Amino acid sequence: MSVETGSSTLDRLWAPFEAQSGSRRSLLLMSPLILFELLIFVVPFAMLVRISVSEQSQSLPYAEGTFTIASYLEVLQSGLLQGIIVYSFRLGIIATAVAVVLATFYAYATWRADGLLKSALLFSVVLPLLTTLVIKTYAWVPLLAPNGTANNLLLAIGLLSAPVQVVPNTLGVVVGQVYIVFPYAMLAIYSVLSTVEWELVEAARDLGAGRARSFFEVVLPEIMPGITVATIISFAWSVGAYSAPALLGAGSDRPFALEVQEQMLLNFNWPVATALSTIMLVLMFVSIVVIYAVLGRFGGDVSDAA
Amino acid sequence: MSNITLEGISKSYGDLQAVDDVDLSIRDGELLCLLGPSGCGKSTTMRMISGLETPTSGEVYIGGENVTDQAAYDRDTSMVFQNWALFPYKTVLENVAFGLKMRGDGTDERQQKARDMLERVHMDGYEEHSPTDLSGGQKQRVALARSLAVDPDVLLLDEPLSNLDKRLREEMQIELKDIHKEFDKTFVYVTHNQNEAFTLADRIGIMNDGRLVQVGEPTEVYRNPTNRFVEEFLGDTNFVAGEVTDVNDQYGRLSTEFGATIRVPAADAVEPGASFTVSLRPEFMQIRRSNGANEREGTAARADGTGGDTVVGSVENTIYRGSSIRYVVDTGGEHLFVEQSVTDQTGIEEGEQVELGWNTDDILVFRPDGSRVRDE
Numbered sequence: 001m002s003v004e005t006g007s008s009t010l011d012r013l014w015a016p017f018e019a020q021s022g023s024r025r026s027l028l029l030m031s032p033l034i035l036f037e038l039l040i041f042v043v044p045f046a047m048l049v050r051i052s053v054s055e056q057s058q059s060l061p062y063a064e065g066t067f068t069i070a071s072y073l074e075v076l077q078s079g080l081l082q083g084i085i086v087y088s089f090r091l092g093i094i095a096t097a098v099a100v101v102l103a104t105f106y107a108y109a110t111w112r113a114d115g116l117l118k119s120a121l122l123f124s125v126v127l128p129l130l131t132t133l134v135i136k137t138y139a140w141v142p143l144l145a146p147n148g149t150a151n152n153l154l155l156a157i158g159l160l161s162a163p164v165q166v167v168p169n170t171l172g173v174v175v176g177q178v179y180i181v182f183p184y185a186m187l188a189i190y191s192v193l194s195t196v197e198w199e200l201v202e203a204a205r206d207l208g209a210g211r212a213r214s215f216f217e218v219v220l221p222e223i224m225p226g227i228t229v230a231t232i233i234s235f236a237w238s239v240g241a242y243s244a245p246a247l248l249g250a251g252s253d254r255p256f257a258l259e260v261q262e263q264m265l266l267n268f269n270w271p272v273a274t275a276l277s278t279i280m281l282v283l284m285f286v287s288i289v290v291i292y293a294v295l296g297r298f299g300g301d302v303s304d305a306a
Numbered sequence: 307m308s309n310i311t312l313e314g315i316s317k318s319y320g321d322l323q324a325v326d327d328v329d330l331s332i333r334d335g336e337l338l339c340l341l342g343p344s345g346c347g348k349s350t351t352m353r354m355i356s357g358l359e360t361p362t363s364g365e366v367y368i369g370g371e372n373v374t375d376q377a378a379y380d381r382d383t384s385m386v387f388q389n390w391a392l393f394p395y396k397t398v399l400e401n402v403a404f405g406l407k408m409r410g411d412g413t414d415e416r417q418q419k420a421r422d423m424l425e426r427v428h429m430d431g432y433e434e435h436s437p438t439d440l441s442g443g444q445k446q447r448v449a450l451a452r453s454l455a456v457d458p459d460v461l462l463l464d465e466p467l468s469n470l471d472k473r474l475r476e477e478m479q480i481e482l483k484d485i486h487k488e489f490d491k492t493f494v495y496v497t498h499n500q501n502e503a504f505t506l507a508d509r510i511g512i513m514n515d516g517r518l519v520q521v522g523e524p525t526e527v528y529r530n531p532t533n534r535f536v537e538e539f540l541g542d543t544n545f546v547a548g549e550v551t552d553v554n555d556q557y558g559r560l561s562t563e564f565g566a567t568i569r570v571p572a573a574d575a576v577e578p579g580a581s582f583t584v585s586l587r588p589e590f591m592q593i594r595r596s597n598g599a600n601e602r603e604g605t606a607a608r609a610d611g612t613g614g615d616t617v618v619g620s621v622e623n624t625i626y627r628g629s630s631i632r633y634v635v636d637t638g639g640e641h642l643f644v645e646q647s648v649t650d651q652t653g654i655e656e657g658e659q660v661e662l663g664w665n666t667d668d669i670l671v672f673r674p675d676g677s678r679v680r681d682e
Contacts, residue, residue, distance in 0.1 A: 202358050203391035205378045207405035207456060217404070221395035 052274035061270040071271035075279055081259070085280065088255040089287075092239035095177040099234045100227060102178070103185035107226075108219070110186075111193045122190075125183045137176050137247045144172050144248075168250045176244035181237050185230035192226030193219070221298060228295040232288055239284060256280050308369045308382070308459035308492045309334040310355060315364030316516075317350050324350045326516035327364070334369075337486050337493040339503040342513035343539065348496045351513070352462050355494060357381045369459060379408075384458035388465040390449040392437035398424065398448050399433040405456035423451040426485075443474045450482075454489065463495045467502065479505045500540050504528075512536050534676040537585050544586040544642045545672075550576050557666060560584065564640035566617045569666045575679045576671065582679065583672045588645040590668040593633055593652060596659040616663040617642070621656050635660060 263273035357378035406416035548562035619637035
């Protein structure tokens with residue numbers, strides 16, 4: 001590793017690191033980040049876990065200094081809370097599958113487009129990121145409501161005979177959640193796709209592979225790292241979805257984030273809220289390891305993904 | 307039969323005319339090189355044969371069949387790419403078997419064929435390697451095997467050796483020639499390197515600015531170019547401009563930029579007062595020590611009064627080029643260069659007065675627009 005010569009300040013700053021062995025040097029360089037992680041994530045999470053093994057209290061959010069795993073048993077035995085966990089994962093799987101498939105198509109189209117069309121396609125993806133989550137999620141209500149734009153349009157051209165209840169409904173939640181994660185999924189896939197050489201597709205076609213075949217044989221293995229990242233982002237976000245279910249869902253659309261909020265702020269039952277959070281975190285962690293392992297098997301060196 | 311006929315094919319991208327009305331007949335089983343500078347349209351022409359590009363106008367026939375509207379995957383052509391375009395997430399064997407897999411061959415059959423083909427290009431033993439682990443030359447062999455494995459009617463090679471170093475490139479040229487003989491297929495080979503074209507080609511098609519300038523056997527295009535571009539592109543040469551002062555029944559008399567008057571052939575095609583450029587190939591000139599005579603006109607003086615076939619000057623530079631020596635000679639402001647085999651051992655050094663001589667019939671004469679003046 002070398003540092004640009006001529007900048008003596010940099011040289012002086014670098015000198016203490018230069019003396020260290022490789023692993024100690026990287027540890028030193030990472031230390032600000034480690035400190036940040038420790039303060040912002042590890043310490044609060046440890047506090048959260050500590051609360052989750054405290055006793056519940058009538059007058060306080062939780063009983064300090066006590067120890068019990070009662071809240072975990074309560075979460076795992078309650079049919080209501082199990083349903084909430086299952087709902088969260090179902091939403092996560094469906095929204096992720098839809099978002100990643102759409103994002104792959106969209107990224108491919110953007111990759112192949114050029115000039116103004118390419119800029120327009122890219123800009124359209126980034127544009128929603130410039131608006132607040134709540135506003136853009138709410139925007140679906142007038143669009144998808146029973147007397148909203150979509151229903152009126154479909155009724156007018158005769159494709160529907162009666163309005164469809166999309167919002168508030170689970171379908172609306174999925175639409176809203178896909179819309180939220182789509183830009184991130186698309187950009188993750190596009191960033192990898194844009195480095196793929198078109199010549200590979202040409203070589204495949206030249207050797208007799210049709211359009212679809214050349215995509216699955218040549219392009220897909222190449223962009224697997226991007227798809228893996230897109231899947232993990234979409235999945236983690238959708239399982240923990242809050243605004244789409246809250247704004248577009250019916251009463252039965254109840255993912256764990258809403259439940260945690262209610263337990264904390266309305267019921268003042270912090271042990272159950274934190275126990276549910278901890279269980280979800282463990283389940284998410286396991287899911288992500290599984291996604292990583294499964295998607296990594298299909299070509300693509302996942303470790304290349306940033 | 308896998309002869310190829312291009313009928314008036316053109317390709318334009320917006321305002322850019324990449325290929326302009328090219329007519330070309332490629333014979334069954336021949337190795338034709340498309341040669342030209344970068345951006346001359348040679349690769350685009352080849353891509354239109356492969357089906358990776360569709361002509362803006364014109365027709366492409368392979369084996370007598372009009373394939374203009376056929377997609378690349380429906381054509382019996384196979385292309386070797388400049389950057390090899392090996393599939394990085396497939397093994398070497400999977401790469402070579404890919405075309406056979408697309409064709410629907412069974413696993414055992416295609417793997418056997420792929421192994422045979424790898425053995426033919428001396429890449430046996432690398433079946434399970436990833437292409438990313440291979441050197442440039444090895445990748446080239448695998449790419450060649452992958453294209454040959456599908457047993458195409460036509461093999462298209464797009465500057466396949468340009469990323470290899472000189473020694474490896476020359477080795478691969480010989481091997482490609484052997485493979486061409488062995489497989490007895492039509493090869494179309496795109497290159498910007500005239501030596502490569504001369505080494506490989508049965509015939510060379512020279513392209514410039516999207517147009518096909520000349521097609522012919524290597525000796526034909528070298529000795530008998532249709533215009534100045536071909537003469538210049540196929541090898542180093544001295545261009546000398548001048549004006550015709552006099553014509554007799556056999557030779558014209560050209561008053562040149564460097565003061566000397568020289569004889570030019572094609573007397574019946576040149577007329578007094580017209581400007582021409584002549585090409586003096588460095589290997590067609592001889593260099594010898596001048597016997598002290600300093601007057602330029604003296605060397606040009608001839609009994610028949612038509613000008614000479616020698617010029618005097620002083621050696622400004624000698625460049626050792628391995629098998630030959632190049633002398634740069636100052637002939638009164640203009641520089642000419644001559645190439646002599648090192649075995650000639652002239653012993654001429656820088657600063658010496660020399661005389662350059664040539665055979666008048668070896669001179670090629672070009673009009674200001676670049677077209678060739680032919681001796682009728």
